[in-house]
Amino acid sequence: AQSVTQLDSHVSVSEGTPVLLRCNYSSSYSPSLFWYVQHPNKGLQLLLKYTSAATLVKGINGFEAEFKKSETSFHLTKPSVHMSDAAEYFCVVSETEVTGGGNKLTFGTGTQLKVEL
Amino acid sequence: DTAVSQTPKYLVTQMGNDKSIKCEQNLGHDTMYWYKQDSKKFLKIMFSYNNKELIINETVPNRFSPKSPDKAHLNLHINSLELGDSAVYFCASSPRPSGNYEQYFGPGTRLTVT
Incomplete structure (x- = not known):
């Protein structure tokens, strides 16, 4: 079984500053994230997506994420x-169901990002 | 050139009615999905079809019946609507059913049951 935990339901930052949105996952197989x-x-x-290639993944609009298996x-x-x-923002883990072959996405509960002037 | 489209965008109806939501994708994908997003923004998969065949069927009341006339379309019919069915319903598609493929989402259908 797979699951996702987004550790912060709300994050508030000032425009022009860095942001970190946290996500932990649990998966029985090698997941796609x-x-x-x-x-x-x-x-x-x-x-962005991680599918067992480079652990540092670059996405659109300047976002990036790092896969840390440990x-x-x-x-x-x-x-x-x-x-x-x-x-x-939603963190998502994906496994292919062995029996039916379906691509089942499991979503985290989401993090609302607020940006202040 | 919308990739995944849904109709209607908004649907307001009374308890006990039957309604349908339609979804179409023009991406040439084999696999389509229905998700439900509740009032707390939590998204949960309901169904998935691959080439018109049902491959994922989560624990969903049998009042919900998906139908895929061809691989570009996946419709959702809901019988005897209840207040708890109020949510945003998202359709999505992916090239194949494998976990490596990202899913492309439609704009959502906001269903309100009164």
Whole structure:
């Protein structure tokens, strides 16, 4: 069974400062990990994904995440946030179900990022 | 050129009614999904189809019935709507059912049951 824990439900930072959104996962297999972003009243957009290649993954809009197997973590960072980064961020783990072959995403509970002037 | 589209965007209906939500993807993907996002923003998978065949069926009341007429479409029909069905429903697609593939999400359908 797989699970995801996002350690902070809300994070507030000032514009132009760095941000860290924390995520820990649990998986029975070698997982694929994703970060998705959801702006208010919008669908989900993929920021970046890890699929057992490089452990430091670069995504869109200056975000990056580092896969640390020993810590079972996949934290998301950005060196300098913009007002437009204010949104809900979801850490996601994916396993292929052995029996049915389905690609089952398990979502974390989300972290709301607030960016202040 | 919308990749994953859903209709309607908003749906307000009364308890006991039957309603459908439609989803279409023009990405040529084999696999489609339905997710439910509750009022606390928690997202949970409901169903997945690969090439019109059901491959994931989570613990969902049998009032919910998905239907995939072809691999570009996955519709969700809900019978006897209840207050607890109020949520945002997202459709998604991926090239294959494997865990390595990212999923592309539609804009969501906000269902309100009164």
